[in-house]
Amino acid sequence: ARGYRAAVCAELAKPLLVRDVPSPPLQPHQVRVGVHYCGLNFADILACQGLYQEKHTLPFTPGMEFSGMVMETGGNVSAVKEGCRVVGVTGTTAMAEECVIDQKMLWRIPEGVSYEDAVVLPVTYGTATLVLDRRARVQPGETVLVTAGAGATGLAVIDLAVNIFKAKVIAAAGSDAKCELALKSGASHSVNYSRSNLRDEVKRLTDGRGADVAVEAVGGDIFKAALQSLAWEGRIVVIGFAGGKIPSIPANLLLLKNVSAMGMYWSRYQKENFPVFSSAISSALQYCQEGKIHPNIGAVFKLEEANEAFNHVLQRKSTGKVIISMK
Numbered sequence: 001a002r003g004y005r006a007a008v009c010a011e012l013a014k015p016l017l018v019r020d021v022p023s024p025p026l027q028p029h030q031v032r033v034g035v036h037y038c039g040l041n042f043a044d045i046l047a048c049q050g051l052y053q054e055k056h057t058l059p060f061t062p063g064m065e066f067s068g069m070v071m072e073t074g075g076n077v078s079a080v081k082e083g084c085r086v087v088g089v090t091g092t093t094a095m096a097e098e099c100v101i102d103q104k105m106l107w108r109i110p111e112g113v114s115y116e117d118a119v120v121l122p123v124t125y126g127t128a129t130l131v132l133d134r135r136a137r138v139q140p141g142e143t144v145l146v147t148a149g150a151g152a153t154g155l156a157v158i159d160l161a162v163n164i165f166k167a168k169v170i171a172a173a174g175s176d177a178k179c180e181l182a183l184k185s186g187a188s189h190s191v192n193y194s195r196s197n198l199r200d201e202v203k204r205l206t207d208g209r210g211a212d213v214a215v216e217a218v219g220g221d222i223f224k225a226a227l228q229s230l231a232w233e234g235r236i237v238v239i240g241f242a243g244g245k246i247p248s249i250p251a252n253l254l255l256l257k258n259v260s261a262m263g264m265y266w267s268r269y270q271k272e273n274f275p276v277f278s279s280a281i282s283s284a285l286q287y288c289q290e291g292k293i294h295p296n297i298g299a300v301f302k303l304e305e306a307n308e309a310f311n312h313v314l315q316r317k318s319t320g321k322v323i324i325s326m327k
Helices: 042-049 115-135 152-163 176-184 198-205 220-228 251-256 268-272 274-289 303-314
Strands: 003-008 017-022 030-040 065-073 085-089 098-102 106-108 143-146 168-173 189-192 211-216 230-238 260-263 297-302 321-325
Touching: 003 303, 017 303, 030 085, 030 115, 030 303, 042 303, 065 098, 065 115, 085 115, 085 274, 106 274, 115 152, 115 211, 115 230, 115 274, 115 297, 115 321, 143 152, 152 168, 152 176, 152 321, 168 176, 168 198, 176 189, 189 198, 198 220, 211 220, 220 230, 220 251, 268 274, 297 303, 303 321
Parallel strands: 143 168, 143 211, 168 189, 211 230, 230 260, 297 321
Antiparallel strands: 003 017, 030 065, 030 098, 030 321, 065 085, 085 106
C-alpha cells in the first residue's frame, strides 16, 4: 500500500511526530491532492494543545489550508481534474504530503498566482474579507484600527483595507520592527502598544475623533483600549485572542458612543453560509491574480521542522504568514 509523510499529533501538548501514513481510498466525491504548501494558523497550535473550540480525535494531522496539484479524482468529481493547481480548506489533515478532500472545498489557483501566495489566502484573506465587508461594512475613507498588525491576518486586513476598500489604517503591534512592517504594507500610521497608550495614540492620530472600525485579535487590555478608541457609531470586530486573555465587554462603552461589538469566526461560515465563505476565497484569488493585493510570507519551514514552526509562532517571532513546505 502506498503512503505519504504527515505531521501527526499523537498526544496533546506534545511535539508533533513526522511519520509515514497510509493513503486512504477515494470516495466518489473526493479528490487526492499532492500538497506543496500548508499554511500554519494559530488555530492549528491550539488544536494540538487541546485548546481549540473544535476538538479532534487523537491521533490527527493538523493543517487547515493547503496548495498543491490534483493527483487523482473520484468518480463523481467534475470541478477539477488531474494536474489542476488548487488551494483547499480542511479542518485538519493538510500538514502532509497528500490530502484527500471533498471537491467543493477546492478552488483553482489562477494563472500567474504561485503555490506560495495561494496558500496564504484562504484563512487570512478569507477572514479579512468577511471582517471588512460583511461584518464591519467598511466604507471608502474610513479609518480602520487593526491590532496584531504584523501578524498574518493583520497584514491581510491592512492589504485589503487599503487596496480594495480604500480605507486608512492605523496598525497596532508590540514592537517597532512589527510596526515598521505594517507601515511598509500600507498602514498610514502605527502604534507600538508595548510602550505607548493605544487609546491616546489613536485619539491623537484621528484628531480626537477615533477609529471607525477596530479589528481586534489580541484580547485582554488591548481589546478594551481598541474599544475605547472607536469613533461615534464605530464598530469593533473580534477575530481572536492571541494574547491569551478573553476580555469582558463593559456595556457602558457600547452605550456612550453608540458603538457595535461583533465577532467573526471564519470557519463557521463554511457550515452556515457556504456561498459567502466560498466567495471570500474566490475574491482573494482574483485580487491576487490582478496584482491588487500582496500576500506576505514571513517564514517557510520544511515538514520535518513543523515543531520549530509552531515554536516560531508561539514565541511571537513570526510576522506575516508562516507556511510549511512539503517539497
